[in-house]
Amino acid sequence: MTAKPPKNINIVPFVSVDNMMKLVLGVGVETFLRELADYIEADFRRWDLFDKTPRIASHSAEGVIELMPTSDGEVYGFKYVNGHPKNFREGLQTVTGFGVLSRVDNGYPVLLSEMTILTALRTAATSALAAKYLAPRGAGCMAIIGNGAQSEFQAMAFKALLGITKLRLYDIDPAAIEKCVRNLAGKGFEIVRCDSAETAVEGAQIITTVTADKQYATILTDNMVGSGIHINAVGGDCPGKTELHKDILLRSDIFVEYPPQTRVEGEIQQLPGDHPVTELWTVIAGEAVGRRDAGQTTLFDSVGFAIEDFSALRYVRDKVASTTFFDRLDMIADPNDPRDLFGMVLRADKAA
Amino acid sequence: MTAKPPKNINIVPFVSVDNMMKLVLGVGVETFLRELADYIEADFRRWDLFDKTPRIASHSAEGVIELMPTSDGEVYGFKYVNGHPKNFREGLQTVTGFGVLSRVDNGYPVLLSEMTILTALRTAATSALAAKYLAPRGAGCMAIIGNGAQSEFQAMAFKALLGITKLRLYDIDPAAIEKCVRNLAGKGFEIVRCDSAETAVEGAQIITTVTADKQYATILTDNMVGSGIHINAVGGDCPGKTELHKDILLRSDIFVEYPPQTRVEGEIQQLPGDHPVTELWTVIAGEAVGRRDAGQTTLFDSVGFAIEDFSALRYVRDKVASTTFFDRLDMIADPNDPRDLFGMVLRADKAA
Numbered sequence: 001m002t003a004k005p006p007k008n009i010n011i012v013p014f015v016s017v018d019n020m021m022k023l024v025l026g027v028g029v030e031t032f033l034r035e036l037a038d039y040i041e042a043d044f045r046r047w048d049l050f051d052k053t054p055r056i057a058s059h060s061a062e063g064v065i066e067l068m069p070t071s072d073g074e075v076y077g078f079k080y081v082n083g084h085p086k087n088f089r090e091g092l093q094t095v096t097g098f099g100v101l102s103r104v105d106n107g108y109p110v111l112l113s114e115m116t117i118l119t120a121l122r123t124a125a126t127s128a129l130a131a132k133y134l135a136p137r138g139a140g141c142m143a144i145i146g147n148g149a150q151s152e153f154q155a156m157a158f159k160a161l162l163g164i165t166k167l168r169l170y171d172i173d174p175a176a177i178e179k180c181v182r183n184l185a186g187k188g189f190e191i192v193r194c195d196s197a198e199t200a201v202e203g204a205q206i207i208t209t210v211t212a213d214k215q216y217a218t219i220l221t222d223n224m225v226g227s228g229i230h231i232n233a234v235g236g237d238c239p240g241k242t243e244l245h246k247d248i249l250l251r252s253d254i255f256v257e258y259p260p261q262t263r264v265e266g267e268i269q270q271l272p273g274d275h276p277v278t279e280l281w282t283v284i285a286g287e288a289v290g291r292r293d294a295g296q297t298t299l300f301d302s303v304g305f306a307i308e309d310f311s312a313l314r315y316v317r318d319k320v321a322s323t324t325f326f327d328r329l330d331m332i333a334d335p336n337d338p339r340d341l342f343g344m345v346l347r348a349d350k351a352a
Numbered sequence: 353m354t355a356k357p358p359k360n361i362n363i364v365p366f367v368s369v370d371n372m373m374k375l376v377l378g379v380g381v382e383t384f385l386r387e388l389a390d391y392i393e394a395d396f397r398r399w400d401l402f403d404k405t406p407r408i409a410s411h412s413a414e415g416v417i418e419l420m421p422t423s424d425g426e427v428y429g430f431k432y433v434n435g436h437p438k439n440f441r442e443g444l445q446t447v448t449g450f451g452v453l454s455r456v457d458n459g460y461p462v463l464l465s466e467m468t469i470l471t472a473l474r475t476a477a478t479s480a481l482a483a484k485y486l487a488p489r490g491a492g493c494m495a496i497i498g499n500g501a502q503s504e505f506q507a508m509a510f511k512a513l514l515g516i517t518k519l520r521l522y523d524i525d526p527a528a529i530e531k532c533v534r535n536l537a538g539k540g541f542e543i544v545r546c547d548s549a550e551t552a553v554e555g556a557q558i559i560t561t562v563t564a565d566k567q568y569a570t571i572l573t574d575n576m577v578g579s580g581i582h583i584n585a586v587g588g589d590c591p592g593k594t595e596l597h598k599d600i601l602l603r604s605d606i607f608v609e610y611p612p613q614t615r616v617e618g619e620i621q622q623l624p625g626d627h628p629v630t631e632l633w634t635v636i637a638g639e640a641v642g643r644r645d646a647g648q649t650t651l652f653d654s655v656g657f658a659i660e661d662f663s664a665l666r667y668v669r670d671k672v673a674s675t676t677f678f679d680r681l682d683m684i685a686d687p688n689d690p691r692d693l694f695g696m697v698l699r700a701d702k703a704a
Contacts, residue, residue, distance in 0.1 A: 082459020107434020
């Protein structure tokens with residue numbers, strides 16, 4: 001009466017933290033970021049296909065837990081992610097996550113993966129992808145203001161995709177700068193440690209802001225940003241958390257992932273709800289212009305969107321398949337007769 | 353500078369399908385259902401505490417994939433669940449799922465569990481809990497119309513919570529009836545196989561409808577339901593899927609889990625949006641009356657709500673802790689210095 005189900009459909013491949021690290025190193029960090037950016041770029045080109053909904057957030061006094069689902073009609077994916085700025089003071093990650101891909105046609109999961117490391121990689125890959133379309137031609141030097149957990153990923157992605165090899169680093173905590181310098185040693189960068197944000201931006205064609213405080217901050221003021229600069233604003237990514245002075249926004253051409261989400265979470269929460277922005281995907285798909293001229297100030301107001309996580313999970317699924325970097329989880333109940341779930345439970349006694 | 357993080361916070365306990373079956377059998381099916389109902393009852397009593405949102409559904413031509421999040425302010429939980437009626441014909445489960453509990457204060461997951469079996473258990477426990485407040489006094493006989501995957505769980509829950517031992521079974525497929533009879537053998541039931549829904553309801557004080565077709569069906573018509581009956585309507589649980597004739601709804605007192613969700617997914621999708629219903633939690637909390645008199649027809653329009661899954665995950669977390677029925681997943685990246693995520697990845701080479 002029933003067709004034979006696919007074999008082992010009840011077993012879900014799981015990429016642990018340890019296996020994700022081995023996968024990234026096995027592929028090579030720069031290759032991983034380049035290939036991941038290709039997957040994101042491909043999905044941005046078919047943006048219209050996706051189910052899009054702003055993330056579903058559960059806010060508390062100390063942070064937020066979010067679910068970010070999307071689907072391209074064949075594959076469904078979601079990410080679980082938290083954001084707890086105070087975690088840092090307790091020796092915990094501010095942002096952790098995991099994600100799942102499933103088949104739309106039968107609802108069965110096909111991948112469970114850690115996404116703390118993967119989110120850091122996809123955030124950096126998306127920033128570099130945006131800069132590929134928005135940064136001034138021939139940019140070779142980037143300032144990174146905020147040298148926390150995301151900073152080295154940004155540096156590696158900009159090197160992998162744009163060939164950026166000169167970095168100017170600044171953090172309010174000198175130890176963070178040293179950590180960043182140490183981690184990037186031998187990776188082909190020429191690094192200058194700076195003692196202020198003002199110094200860091202000198203001579204940089206790209207400014208990446210990636211600080212961590214959950215508060216309205218002003219990491220960059222208007223006078224610090226010369227014309228022709230591309231700003232990659234990564235740290236302002238939830239309500240109440242911004243990094244740029246409003247005047248910078250007002251004279252920049254602003255590019256965003258998904259306006260309904262960015263207007264709530266991004267730098268542009270400081271602007272009226274109808275302030276003109278360009279959706280990044282339209283630039284990638286050739287429907288809108290990115291950088292027009294050398295004097296233009298461009299701003300990528302990054303908050304992180306579900307489709308990027310979807311692309312990242314797709315990439316990991318494809319990449320991990322030919323490796324041993326995954327475990328097999330017995331996650332989905334699979335009785336021989338689908339109506340006999342109770343019988344399967346009863347028989348577990350005998351199987352044991 | 354940073355406090356010492358809790359030990360092994362990066363490791364998430366995982367209850368596989370195999371371990372869930374062992375846990376259920378180890379505890380005993382009836383005890384499990386009774387204790388699970390206690391957890392659900394406790395959470396329904398503190399209903400106001402919970403973050404409530406209708407499930408977030410991603411619909412496709414062949415089914416739906418849903419995320420059902422909730423939080424009590426201390427613990428956050430969500431369930432991933434699919435519903436694909438056509439899966440049955442392919443030898444797959446119509447409904448599968450898994451769930452996660454996390455700490456609200458830091459966002460770290462504390463449990464990942466299979467929820468295909470657990471959802472079947474919580475659905476049955478919720479039905480029996482509702483019947484404890486709504487079924488006529490001294491009810492001893494239940495009709496179960498639809499003898500698929502959920503039917504035995506319903507039977508066991510009604511025995512465990514209400515002492516129901518007489519069952520009248522009907523399914524359009526005689527093989528399903530036989531499967532149900534076989535699985536319930538030796539469990540203390542007196543079972544009558546019936547050849548129609550009309551026959552099945554004769555002499556039953558409780559009628560459980562739990563059929564599976566995704567379409568407007570009429571399993572029960574008005575003339576089949578005598579006065580004083582409690583109807584436990586389980587199968588109508590998504591848009592376009594109902595089991596009862598509208599006339600039965602019009603003369604029943606209707607109890608629901610969460611009106612905004614039930615009006616879309618439950619039997620009452622057939623009624624105007626302002627038709628009066630009583631929220632089950634208000635009955636459990638003593639704020640509303642359940643059954644008033646022996647002649648009243650009561651109807652629990654079950655669709656399944658996130659809080660029940662939350663209760664079920666809480667119960668499993670508490671219950672599994674003292675057993676060996678879980679695995680440890682390396683799911684959350686946990687560098688010694690939370691800012692040194694990239695360094696942790698680089699060092700994985702040396703650790704390997």
